[in-house]
Amino acid sequence: EIVLTQSPATLSLSPGERATLSCRASQSVNSFLAWYQQKPGQAPRLLIYDASDRATGIPARFSGSGSGTDFTLSISSLEPEDFAVYYCQQRSNWPRTFGQGTKLEIK
Amino acid sequence: EVQLLDSGGGLVQPGGSLRLSCAASGFTFSSYAMSWVRQAPGKGLEWVSSISGGGSTTYYADSVKGRFTISKDKSKNTLYLHMNSLRAEDTAVYYCAKADRISSSYYFDFWGQGTLVTVSS
Numbered sequence: 391e392i393v394l395t396q397s398p399a400t401l402s403l404s405p406g407e408r409a410t411l412s413c414r415a416s417q418s419v420n421s422f423l424a425w426y427q428q429k430p431g432q433a434p435r436l437l438i439y440d441a442s443d444r445a446t447g448i449p450a451r452f453s454g455s456g457s458g459t460d461f462t463l464s465i466s467s468l469e470p471e472d473f474a475v476y477y478c479q480q481r482s483n484w485p486r487t488f489g490q491g492t493k494l495e496i497k
Numbered sequence: 498e499v500q501l502l503d504s505g506g507g508l509v510q511p512g513g514s515l516r517l518s519c520a521a522s523g524f525t526f527s528s529y530a531m532s533w534v535r536q537a538p539g540k541g542l543e544w545v546s547s548i549s550g551g552g553s554t555t556y557y558a559d560s561v562k563g564r565f566t567i568s569k570d571k572s573k574n575t576l577y578l579h580m581n582s583l584r585a586e587d588t589a590v591y592y593c594a595k596a597d598r599i600s601s602s603y604y605f606d607f608w609g610q611g612t613l614v615t616v617s618s
Binding site: 490 | 532534541542543544547556558559592597602603604605606608609610611
């Protein structure tokens with residue numbers, strides 16, 4: 391099973407600042423990694439797929455990078471609605487696995 | 498517009514059974530793989546099971562293998578998760594999710610609203 395480790399567990403930033411979230415895989419997943427955003431009481435929303443492609447309707451301030459085992463989700467200038475929990479997920483191997491999440495909170 | 502409507506959750510005793518349903522609309526149900534993902538209270542996301550578009554291929558997490566069965570009724574555009582021998586650790590919100598592409602390898606682009614399963618005596 392591929393283990394995805396996200397860091398930091400919690401990130402405290404202010405609106406307008408840049409956020410950088412990390413996801414590290416226990417073995418290479420090539421570029422087969424996605425990022426999801428989840429707000430309280432809501433289902434997750436797909437943000438980024440295949441490491442760097444934005445899903446339909448996702449603002450350009452969200453970007454993804456990386457390949458192999460190290461991946462990054464960046465949010466260029468935080469909007470109030472961006473404060474949420476973010477998960478990475480791999481589709482390289484079965485079982486599909488998620489990271490444990492990074493909570494992005496308002497400082 | 499893609500819509501996924503989860504239902505069937507509730508309170509069940511340990512060792513009991515439950516069937517979850519996910520009514521799908523807005524896309525060609527028989528073409529896309531579907532999955533169940535769960536989230537225990539206050540915890541992260543855990544993939545549970547997936548089924549191919551045609552329904553012939555299924556995958557399960559080790560934690561549910563042999564106890565849960567995923568299926569599709571293409572005539573009703575409905576996904577199911579039959580859960581047997583339920584344990585306290587199965588307590589979670591269960592989401593159905595649609596594959597983002599017609600492929601055997603995919604992400605989850607649309608999700609249901611979730612249905613809560615509570616296993617307790």
